[in-house]
Amino acid sequence: MRMExxxxxxxxxxxxxxxxxxxxxxxxxxxxLQHGVSCWSAVPAKAGLQxxxxxxxxxxxxxxxxxxxxxxxxxxxxxxxxxxxxxxGNKWSQIAMHLPGRTDNEVKNQWNSYLKKKIIKPxxxxxxxxxxxxxxxxxxxxTMHKTEKDHVVPSAAGRYTEALESCLKxxxxxxxxxxxxxxxxxxxxDQFSNVLFPDCLSFEQANWDSLFNLDDAISNQxxxxxxxxxxxxxxxxxxxxxxxxxxxxxxxxxxxx
DNA sequence: AATCAAGGCAACCGCCGAGCG
DNA sequence: GCGCTCGGCGGTTGCCTTGAT
Numbered sequence: 001m002r003m004e005x006x007x008x009x010x011x012x013x014x015x016x017x018x019x020x021x022x023x024x025x026x027x028x029x030x031x032x033l034q035h036g037v038s039c040w041s042a043v044p045a046k047a048g049l050q051x052x053x054x055x056x057x058x059x060x061x062x063x064x065x066x067x068x069x070x071x072x073x074x075x076x077x078x079x080x081x082x083x084x085x086x087x088x089g090n091k092w093s094q095i096a097m098h099l100p101g102r103t104d105n106e107v108k109n110q111w112n113s114y115l116k117k118k119i120i121k122p123x124x125x126x127x128x129x130x131x132x133x134x135x136x137x138x139x140x141x142x143t144m145h146k147t148e149k150d151h152v153v154p155s156a157a158g159r160y161t162e163a164l165e166s167c168l169k170x171x172x173x174x175x176x177x178x179x180x181x182x183x184x185x186x187x188x189x190d191q192f193s194n195v196l197f198p199d200c201l202s203f204e205q206a207n208w209d210s211l212f213n214l215d216d217a218i219s220n221q222x223x224x225x226x227x228x229x230x231x232x233x234x235x236x237x238x239x240x241x242x243x244x245x246x247x248x249x250x251x252x253x254x255x256x257x
Numbered sequence: 258a259a260t261c262a263a264g265g266c267a268a269c270c271g272c273c274g275a276g277c278g
Numbered sequence: 279g280c281g282c283t284c285g286g287c288g289g290t291t292g293c294c295t296t297g298a299t
Contacts, residue, residue, distance in 0.1 A: 018268075018269095020268090039284080040284075041283080041284070053285090054284090058267090058269085093286075093287060105268085109265070109266055109267085113264065
Protein backbone atom coordinates (compact mmCIF):
# COMPACT_ATOMS: atom_id res chain seq x y z
CA MET A 1 0.00 0.00 0.00
CA ARG A 2 1.33 3.40 -0.93
CA MET A 3 0.30 6.06 1.50
CA GLU A 4 -0.08 9.62 0.37
CA UNK A 5 0.41 12.74 2.34
CA UNK A 6 -2.96 13.43 3.84
CA UNK A 7 -2.84 17.05 2.76
CA UNK A 8 -2.05 16.56 -0.86
CA UNK A 9 -2.11 14.42 -3.95
CA UNK A 10 1.11 14.11 -5.90
CA UNK A 11 1.19 13.25 -9.56
CA UNK A 12 4.07 11.00 -10.45
CA UNK A 13 6.80 12.83 -12.31
CA UNK A 14 10.07 11.76 -13.85
CA UNK A 15 12.69 12.95 -11.43
CA UNK A 16 15.61 14.88 -12.72
CA UNK A 17 18.91 14.53 -10.90
CA UNK A 18 22.14 16.44 -10.78
CA UNK A 19 22.83 20.12 -10.54
CA UNK A 20 19.99 22.56 -10.39
CA UNK A 21 19.54 25.03 -13.22
CA UNK A 22 18.86 28.72 -12.51
CA UNK A 23 15.39 28.20 -13.93
CA UNK A 24 14.66 25.38 -11.48
CA UNK A 25 15.98 27.48 -8.62
CA UNK A 26 13.70 30.32 -9.63
CA UNK A 27 10.65 28.08 -9.80
CA UNK A 28 11.33 26.58 -6.40
CA UNK A 29 12.11 29.93 -4.81
CA UNK A 30 9.01 31.55 -6.25
CA UNK A 31 6.77 28.74 -5.15
CA UNK A 32 8.01 28.54 -1.59
CA LEU A 33 8.10 32.27 -1.04
CA GLN A 34 4.54 32.47 -2.25
CA HIS A 35 3.02 29.35 -0.69
CA GLY A 36 5.41 28.15 1.95
CA VAL A 37 5.90 24.47 2.54
CA SER A 38 3.39 22.14 4.11
CA CYS A 39 4.40 18.98 2.29
CA TRP A 40 7.70 18.66 0.47
CA SER A 41 6.60 15.74 -1.61
CA ALA A 42 3.89 17.91 -3.14
CA VAL A 43 6.21 20.81 -3.91
CA PRO A 44 7.75 19.54 -7.17
CA ALA A 45 4.44 19.09 -8.94
CA LYS A 46 3.00 22.33 -7.65
CA ALA A 47 6.15 24.26 -8.49
CA GLY A 48 6.42 22.69 -11.92
CA LEU A 49 9.65 20.87 -11.19
CA GLN A 50 10.73 17.43 -12.27
CA UNK A 51 12.45 16.72 -8.98
CA UNK A 52 11.51 14.73 -5.96
CA UNK A 53 10.47 16.36 -2.74
CA UNK A 54 13.64 15.47 -0.96
CA UNK A 55 15.75 17.11 -3.59
CA UNK A 56 13.63 20.27 -3.41
CA UNK A 57 13.88 20.38 0.33
CA UNK A 58 17.64 20.00 0.22
CA UNK A 59 18.04 22.65 -2.43
CA UNK A 60 15.94 25.09 -0.45
CA UNK A 61 17.64 24.44 2.87
CA UNK A 62 21.18 24.40 1.58
CA UNK A 63 21.09 26.99 -1.13
CA UNK A 64 17.93 29.03 -1.69
CA UNK A 65 16.73 29.74 1.81
CA UNK A 66 17.00 33.44 2.67
CA UNK A 67 19.65 34.46 5.15
CA UNK A 68 22.27 31.98 4.09
CA UNK A 69 25.85 33.11 4.39
CA UNK A 70 28.08 32.29 1.49
CA UNK A 71 31.83 32.29 1.27
CA UNK A 72 34.67 31.29 3.52
CA UNK A 73 34.26 30.44 7.16
CA UNK A 74 35.68 32.97 9.58
CA UNK A 75 38.26 31.86 12.18
CA UNK A 76 35.56 32.32 14.82
CA UNK A 77 33.21 30.03 12.93
CA UNK A 78 35.95 27.47 12.50
CA UNK A 79 36.68 27.60 16.18
CA UNK A 80 33.01 27.07 16.94
CA UNK A 81 32.88 24.05 14.67
CA UNK A 82 35.97 22.52 16.22
CA UNK A 83 34.68 23.14 19.70
CA UNK A 84 31.21 21.79 19.09
CA UNK A 85 32.43 18.84 17.08
CA UNK A 86 34.49 17.77 20.03
CA UNK A 87 31.49 18.10 22.31
CA UNK A 88 28.73 16.77 20.09
CA GLY A 89 30.51 14.61 17.57
CA ASN A 90 29.30 14.69 13.98
CA LYS A 91 25.99 16.28 14.82
CA TRP A 92 26.21 18.70 11.96
CA SER A 93 22.69 20.01 12.18
CA GLN A 94 23.16 20.83 15.85
CA ILE A 95 26.50 22.45 15.18
CA ALA A 96 25.01 24.47 12.34
CA MET A 97 22.41 25.87 14.73
CA HIS A 98 25.23 27.75 16.43
CA LEU A 99 26.38 29.24 13.14
CA PRO A 100 23.75 31.59 11.79
CA GLY A 101 23.51 31.44 8.02
CA ARG A 102 25.41 28.20 7.74
CA THR A 103 23.88 24.87 6.80
CA ASP A 104 24.67 21.47 8.19
CA ASN A 105 25.96 20.48 4.78
CA GLU A 106 28.36 23.41 4.68
CA VAL A 107 29.59 22.68 8.17
CA LYS A 108 30.08 19.03 7.31
CA ASN A 109 31.95 19.86 4.12
CA GLN A 110 34.13 22.36 5.94
CA TRP A 111 34.98 19.77 8.53
CA ASN A 112 35.67 16.99 6.08
CA SER A 113 37.70 19.01 3.65
CA TYR A 114 39.60 21.32 5.93
CA LEU A 115 39.23 21.32 9.69
CA LYS A 116 39.67 17.59 10.13
CA LYS A 117 43.11 17.87 8.62
CA LYS A 118 44.07 20.67 10.98
CA ILE A 119 43.35 18.59 14.01
CA ILE A 120 44.62 15.08 13.94
CA LYS A 121 43.63 13.03 16.90
CA PRO A 122 46.37 11.12 18.64
CA UNK A 123 44.90 7.74 17.86
CA UNK A 124 44.93 8.64 14.19
CA UNK A 125 48.58 9.53 14.18
CA UNK A 126 51.05 7.08 12.85
CA UNK A 127 54.69 6.69 13.66
CA UNK A 128 57.09 4.06 14.67
CA UNK A 129 59.04 5.98 17.27
CA UNK A 130 58.41 5.86 20.95
CA UNK A 131 56.35 8.34 22.85
CA UNK A 132 59.24 9.40 25.03
CA UNK A 133 61.38 10.15 22.01
CA UNK A 134 58.60 12.21 20.59
CA UNK A 135 58.27 14.15 23.79
CA UNK A 136 61.97 14.81 23.80
CA UNK A 137 61.61 16.36 20.39
CA UNK A 138 58.90 18.59 21.70
CA UNK A 139 61.12 19.73 24.51
CA UNK A 140 63.89 20.50 22.06
CA UNK A 141 61.50 22.55 20.03
CA UNK A 142 60.27 24.51 22.95
CA THR A 143 63.77 25.17 24.13
CA MET A 144 64.75 26.32 20.69
CA HIS A 145 61.70 28.49 20.46
CA LYS A 146 62.40 29.99 23.82
CA THR A 147 65.82 31.15 22.74
CA GLU A 148 64.79 32.34 19.31
CA LYS A 149 61.61 34.21 19.98
CA ASP A 150 61.77 37.23 22.21
CA HIS A 151 58.06 37.61 22.51
CA VAL A 152 57.52 34.22 24.02
CA VAL A 153 57.04 34.24 27.72
CA PRO A 154 60.33 32.71 28.79
CA SER A 155 59.22 31.60 32.17
CA ALA A 156 56.26 29.75 30.74
CA ALA A 157 58.38 28.04 28.15
CA GLY A 158 60.93 27.08 30.71
CA ARG A 159 58.40 25.81 33.13
CA TYR A 160 56.69 23.86 30.46
CA THR A 161 59.93 22.24 29.47
CA GLU A 162 60.65 21.35 33.06
CA ALA A 163 57.22 19.92 33.51
CA LEU A 164 57.54 17.82 30.42
CA GLU A 165 60.92 16.59 31.51
CA SER A 166 59.41 15.71 34.82
CA CYS A 167 56.69 13.83 33.08
CA LEU A 168 59.22 11.96 31.08
CA LYS A 169 61.06 10.93 34.21
CA UNK A 170 57.86 9.72 35.72
CA UNK A 171 56.87 7.95 32.64
CA UNK A 172 57.63 4.31 32.81
CA UNK A 173 60.29 3.90 30.19
CA UNK A 174 59.60 0.25 29.96
CA UNK A 175 56.36 0.99 28.25
CA UNK A 176 57.13 0.87 24.62
CA UNK A 177 53.85 2.08 23.46
CA UNK A 178 54.04 3.96 20.23
CA UNK A 179 51.99 6.85 19.15
CA UNK A 180 50.08 4.78 16.67
CA UNK A 181 50.55 2.39 13.83
CA UNK A 182 51.79 2.74 10.29
CA UNK A 183 53.23 5.70 8.43
CA UNK A 184 56.87 4.95 9.08
CA UNK A 185 57.94 7.85 6.90
CA UNK A 186 56.46 10.40 9.22
CA UNK A 187 58.60 11.59 12.06
CA UNK A 188 57.51 12.10 15.61
CA UNK A 189 57.93 15.80 15.07
CA ASP A 190 55.42 15.61 12.27
CA GLN A 191 52.95 13.90 14.52
CA PHE A 192 53.23 16.20 17.42
CA SER A 193 53.18 19.32 15.36
CA ASN A 194 49.50 18.67 14.96
CA VAL A 195 48.57 18.00 18.50
CA LEU A 196 50.02 20.03 21.28
CA PHE A 197 49.50 21.42 24.16
CA PRO A 198 47.32 21.40 27.22
CA ASP A 199 47.08 23.94 29.97
CA CYS A 200 47.35 21.08 32.34
CA LEU A 201 50.62 22.03 33.89
CA SER A 202 49.31 24.73 36.15
CA PHE A 203 50.51 27.42 33.83
CA GLU A 204 48.68 30.67 33.75
CA GLN A 205 46.15 30.55 30.99
CA ALA A 206 47.24 33.91 29.67
CA ASN A 207 50.84 32.89 29.26
CA TRP A 208 49.85 29.64 27.77
CA ASP A 209 47.65 31.19 25.17
CA SER A 210 50.24 33.74 24.21
CA LEU A 211 52.86 31.07 23.96
CA PHE A 212 50.86 28.77 21.79
CA ASN A 213 48.93 31.21 19.78
CA LEU A 214 47.77 29.47 16.62
CA ASP A 215 48.54 32.24 14.18
CA ASP A 216 51.87 32.90 15.78
CA ALA A 217 52.74 29.25 15.64
CA ILE A 218 51.78 28.91 12.02
CA SER A 219 53.86 31.89 11.05
CA ASN A 220 56.91 30.92 13.03
CA GLN A 221 59.79 28.83 11.86
CA UNK A 222 59.22 25.62 13.71
CA UNK A 223 58.21 23.77 10.60
CA UNK A 224 55.07 22.92 12.46
CA UNK A 225 51.76 22.53 10.77
CA UNK A 226 49.47 23.57 13.53
CA UNK A 227 49.71 24.45 17.14
CA UNK A 228 46.74 25.04 19.28
CA UNK A 229 45.96 27.16 22.22
CA UNK A 230 45.00 25.55 25.45
CA UNK A 231 41.39 26.41 24.89
CA UNK A 232 41.41 25.00 21.40
CA UNK A 233 42.98 21.78 22.53
CA UNK A 234 40.54 21.61 25.38
CA UNK A 235 37.65 22.08 23.00
CA UNK A 236 38.88 19.24 20.88
CA UNK A 237 39.91 16.77 23.47
CA UNK A 238 38.28 17.81 26.69
CA UNK A 239 40.48 17.02 29.62
CA UNK A 240 42.19 14.17 27.92
CA UNK A 241 44.56 16.28 25.97
CA UNK A 242 47.32 15.38 23.60
CA UNK A 243 49.72 12.79 24.25
CA UNK A 244 50.84 9.70 22.62
CA UNK A 245 48.42 6.93 22.12
CA UNK A 246 47.65 5.19 25.33
CA UNK A 247 48.56 8.05 27.66
CA UNK A 248 46.43 10.70 29.17
CA UNK A 249 47.38 13.99 30.59
CA UNK A 250 45.33 14.72 33.62
CA UNK A 251 44.16 18.25 33.87
CA UNK A 252 45.92 19.29 36.99
CA UNK A 253 48.99 17.27 37.79
CA UNK A 254 50.75 17.12 34.47
CA UNK A 255 51.44 13.46 34.86
CA UNK A 256 50.96 10.74 32.43
CA UNK A 257 48.51 8.12 33.44
C1' DA B 258 49.24 23.95 -23.79
C1' DA B 259 47.96 19.52 -22.12
C1' DT B 260 47.45 16.33 -18.58
C1' DC B 261 46.85 14.76 -14.08
C1' DA B 262 45.89 14.96 -9.10
C1' DA B 263 43.85 17.06 -5.24
C1' DG B 264 40.47 19.77 -3.09
C1' DG B 265 35.94 21.86 -2.65
C1' DC B 266 31.31 21.52 -2.79
C1' DA B 267 26.59 20.30 -4.29
C1' DA B 268 23.71 16.65 -4.38
C1' DC B 269 22.35 11.92 -3.70
C1' DC B 270 21.76 7.75 -0.83
C1' DG B 271 20.33 5.16 2.90
C1' DC B 272 18.87 4.94 7.44
C1' DC B 273 15.97 6.29 11.28
C1' DG B 274 12.25 8.17 14.11
C1' DA B 275 7.76 10.31 14.16
C1' DG B 276 3.26 10.26 12.83
C1' DC B 277 -0.70 8.50 10.68
C1' DG B 278 -4.25 5.10 8.88
C1' DG C 279 0.63 -3.31 16.78
C1' DC C 280 1.79 -3.07 11.98
C1' DG C 281 3.01 -1.01 7.78
C1' DC C 282 3.68 2.93 5.34
C1' DT C 283 5.13 7.84 4.19
C1' DC C 284 7.56 11.81 5.28
C1' DG C 285 11.11 14.69 6.95
C1' DG C 286 15.57 14.96 8.84
C1' DC C 287 20.20 13.65 9.27
C1' DG C 288 24.92 11.90 8.43
C1' DG C 289 27.79 9.54 5.13
C1' DT C 290 29.26 9.27 0.60
C1' DT C 291 29.70 10.20 -4.23
C1' DG C 292 30.86 12.55 -8.23
C1' DC C 293 31.43 16.71 -10.80
C1' DC C 294 33.91 20.92 -11.32
C1' DT C 295 37.73 23.90 -10.41
C1' DT C 296 42.35 24.82 -9.38
C1' DG C 297 47.13 24.05 -9.06
C1' DA C 298 51.19 21.38 -10.18
C1' DT C 299 53.98 19.09 -13.52
